[in-house]
Amino acid sequence: MxxxxxxVLAAESIAEWGDEFDVVVAGFGIAGGCAAVxxxxxxxxxxxxxxxxxxxxxxxxxxxxFYLGGGxxxxxxxxxxxxxxxxxxxxxxxxxxPEPEKxxxxxxxxxxxxxxxxxxxxxxxxSYFPEKAVIQPGTExxxxxxxxxxxxYRDQAVPAPRGHKVPVPGETQGAAMVIELLVKRAAxxxxxxxxxxxxxxLVTDPDGAVVGVAWRKPGETGAVRAKSVVLAAGGFVMNAxxxxxxxxxxxxxxxxxxxxxxxxxxxxxxxxxGADTRNMDQAFVTAPVYPPSRLLTGIVVNxxxxxxxxxxxxxxxxxxxxxxxxxxxxxxIVDSEHMERPAFPLAPFIDGWETVEEMAEGLGIPYAALKxxxxxxxxxxxxxxxxxxxxxxxxxxxxxRGPWGAFDxxxxxxxxxxxxxxxxxxSADGEVLRDNGSPIPGLYAAGATAxxxxxxxxxxxxxxxxxxxxxxxxxxxxxxxxxAS
Numbered sequence: 001m002x003x004x005x006x007x008v009l010a011a012e013s014i015a016e017w018g019d020e021f022d023v024v025v026a027g028f029g030i031a032g033g034c035a036a037v038x039x040x041x042x043x044x045x046x047x048x049x050x051x052x053x054x055x056x057x058x059x060x061x062x063x064x065x066f067y068l069g070g071g072x073x074x075x076x077x078x079x080x081x082x083x084x085x086x087x088x089x090x091x092x093x094x095x096x097x098p099e100p101e102k103x104x105x106x107x108x109x110x111x112x113x114x115x116x117x118x119x120x121x122x123x124x125x126x127s128y129f130p131e132k133a134v135i136q137p138g139t140e141x142x143x144x145x146x147x148x149x150x151x152x153y154r155d156q157a158v159p160a161p162r163g164h165k166v167p168v169p170g171e172t173q174g175a176a177m178v179i180e181l182l183v184k185r186a187a188x189x190x191x192x193x194x195x196x197x198x199x200x201x202l203v204t205d206p207d208g209a210v211v212g213v214a215w216r217k218p219g220e221t222g223a224v225r226a227k228s229v230v231l232a233a234g235g236f237v238m239n240a241x242x243x244x245x246x247x248x249x250x251x252x253x254x255x256x257x258x259x260x261x262x263x264x265x266x267x268x269x270x271x272x273x274g275a276d277t278r279n280m281d282q283a284f285v286t287a288p289v290y291p292p293s294r295l296l297t298g299i300v301v302n303x304x305x306x307x308x309x310x311x312x313x314x315x316x317x318x319x320x321x322x323x324x325x326x327x328x329x330x331x332x333i334v335d336s337e338h339m340e341r342p343a344f345p346l347a348p349f350i351d352g353w354e355t356v357e358e359m360a361e362g363l364g365i366p367y368a369a370l371k372x373x374x375x376x377x378x379x380x381x382x383x384x385x386x387x388x389x390x391x392x393x394x395x396x397x398x399x400x401r402g403p404w405g406a407f408d409x410x411x412x413x414x415x416x417x418x419x420x421x422x423x424x425x426x427s428a429d430g431e432v433l434r435d436n437g438s439p440i441p442g443l444y445a446a447g448a449t450a451x452x453x454x455x456x457x458x459x460x461x462x463x464x465x466x467x468x469x470x471x472x473x474x475x476x477x478x479x480x481x482x483x484a485s
Contacts, residue, residue, distance in 0.1 A: 003241050003264075005272040009203045009223075011211050017225045021047040021192075022484035023477065024213055024226040026199040026266060029057030030175065031447025031469040032232030033182035035430075035477030039230075040189035044481035047224060048191060049215055051198035051261050056179045057234055058258050058419075058448065059466065063135045064166030064174025065145055066117065066470070067463030070110040073118075074141045074164055077126035082160035084108050089157035090148055094459035097279075103453060105428040106471055113471045114164065120181040125167045132293035134315060135462070139167040146461025147314045151390035163463045175466055198265070202229065202273050202443070209441035210273060228442050228480035231432070232473060235420040235448035236264030237283075243420070246280040249323070250418055252411075257419045266449035267423050273443060276425040276435040278451035284460050285323065285418030287346045288315035289332050289407060295342075297397040298334035299377050300409065303327060305360070305369030307377070310389040319409075319416065320457035328411035331363055333374070337401040345407070347414040352405040359404050374399065421460075423451040430476025442483065444476040 022044035025036045032048060033055065040046045069075065070084040088107040092098050118124065125141035136143050145163030147153050168174030186193065196217050203212035203223060212225040236242040237258040243251045250256070271277065289295055296311045300318065302325040309321040311332075322330040332347065341349065353359035356374060360367035378398040380386055386396055408414055424432050424445045431439035432450075447469040454460040454468075 003245055003268075005268050006201045008272050009201045009214055011203050011205045014203060014212070014223045016223070017212065018222040019047065020225040021045050022226070023047070023228045023230060023480045024049065024224055025230045025232060025477070026213070026269070027057060027231070027233040027447070027449070028055040028183075028193060029232060029234065029447055029469070030059040030178065030466055031449070031473035032057075032230065033179060033186065034470045034473035035230045035232055035444070035446055035480070036191045037182055037185050037189060038474040038477035039481040040186065040191045042478055042481040044484050046191045048186070048193045049197045049199050049213070050193060050195050052259070053195050055183050055193065056176060058262060059175045059179055059469070061257070061259070062175035062466060064168055064177070065135065065463030065466060066164045067145065067162050067461050067467035068110045068114045068164050069160055069162035070107055072111055072114040072164065074124050074126055075160065078128035078142055080128060080142065080161055082162070084110065086158045086160060087162065090153060091453065093153050093156040094147060095453070096456050096459060099453070102428045105475070106453065106468060109471065113474070116474070117178070117470065120178065120185055122167065122177060122181065124164050128161065131291070132296065132312070133291045134288050136165050138169050139165075141165060141167065145314070145463050147317055149392055150310055150313050150317070163461070199233070199269060202269055204273060207441070208274065210443040227484035228444060230430070230476050230480050231266040231270055231424070231443070231445040231449045232447045233266030233449050234258065234262040235423065236267055237262050237419045239263040246422065247283045247420060250283045250285065250420070255415060255417045257417050262419075262448070266445065270424040270432050270443065270445055270449070273432075273440055274434050275432045275440060275443070277422060278425045279456070280422035282421040282456045283418050284316055284421055284454070284457045285416050286316040286319040286457065287409060287414035287416040289318070289347045289409065290315065292340040292342060294338055294340050295332060295334055295407075296395045297338045298332050298399055299374065300330055300332050301365065301370065301373060303329045303365060305365045305373050307373055307389060310386070310391045312392045312395040314461065316457040316460050322409050323411060330409040332407040332409060333359070333399065333404055335399040335401045335404050338397060338399065339405050347407040347409050350406045350408050352403050354403045356404065359406065363406060420448070421452045421454065421456065423449050426450045426472070428475070429479045430472055431479065444480050446473040446476040
């Protein structure tokens with residue numbers, strides 16, 4: 001693997017076109033599958049080229065959260081009020097460098113997209129999981145999966161749960177069910193899928209418009225003419241050279257989440273044709289300390305004994321702040337009254353101590369600083385206050401009943417997992433854009449090949465990748481089909 005860009009082929013250099021389609025889609029994960037289905041539903045003749053032997057990509061590994069809101073059927077059935085405007089305010093607030101047009105389109109179209117997903121042949125359970133967890137333990141259809149209730153965002157937008165989960169228990173690759181339904185829908189619409197066949201080059205005309213692709217499969221190569229091409233070939237977390245060049249810290253210790261084909265090929269294809277990129281230096285990385293959620297009543301401190309984040313934050317927000325601390329080191333401290341041991345601890349338990357002084361010595365933290373931090377937190381928590389980080393009142397409980405225990409959130413000690421968030425710059429319609437903002441004619445992108453709405457780990461919410469990937473995959477497919485008509 002490398003950072004090298006594929007050669008762009010001139011249309012006049014293609015000696016023989018093997019086929020001609022209205023729309024060619026590179027990849028059949030959630031974004032590519034939705035693009036293919038939407039394009040075909042609009043009358044386009046569609047070909048999907050998938051490098052793997054089966055459909056799914058990284059989507060097939062996902063638990064099945066879709067970040068959707070604005071008043072979905074599940075939100076209404078469970079009494080969770082929401083609107084497109086509040087969803088928009090929230091996503092704008094948590095975005096590091098927001099793209100208002102894309103966020104507005106996503107929020108305004110969220111309910112329709114929810115209905116479209118259910119139209120594939122499944123139903124999100126009309127139930128709400130009220131606890132704080134990484135993913136619902138059962139088949140509950142809705143929970144909070146971001147920082148909606150965390151300060152300052154709870155003051156900037158009315159909180160609402162938007163993590164809609166496919167009805168598969170726990171973390172059992174629930175999104176694979178959606179892929180199966182997309183494959184069936186694609187077949188019913190006449191989409192042709194060629195497996196073990198990858199796009200190797202884009203083909204352009206003299207004006208720079210994309211008019212086809214070159215492909216390769218074991219023992220064979222060829223070219224397909226197309227009126228539009230949609231790149232949905234995953235991210236680049238499995239390309240060590242691209243990661244080292246763009247997000248070097250991600251290659252140091254975290255366990256990366258992806259498949260063999262998350263090698264950045266889709267991104268490099270786009271750049272070869274003149275595309276701009278966004279957020280290539282950003283990644284989602286996390287080592288959740290919950291469940292059990294009771295642990296969030298404790299305090300998270302760095303090696304100087306200082307708090308630095310509201311402990312009730314979504315797990316990747318906490319983790320992103322941990323990585324900014326000296327030595328990327330941090331500890332979750334909990335007293336005996338609130339101590340529970342996780343069933344599957346990603347942040348290992350270090351030890352327990354009878355006194356704060358012994359704990360400070362055991363953790364290598366200055367005693368005076370740790371005692372001051374703990375005393376201040378306990379004093380304010382007893383009054384239901386947190387003037388430093390404004391942790392939600394439901395998580396404010398003094399940690400003053402010794403002995404105390406600590407969990408290690410330090411990078412290299414806790415089991416961090418991550419994936420890349422950067423990709424091609426795209427419009428709200430899925431068009432791939434140049435650095436001057438103009439679209440490359442005939443080229444679209446979605447999913448992890450395009451820069452995600454959640455631009456860093458602090459603003460990420462579970463379900464953003466599947467939600468936005470499927471939503472903008474559909475928009476890319478629809479506009480690709482429209483160009484072909």
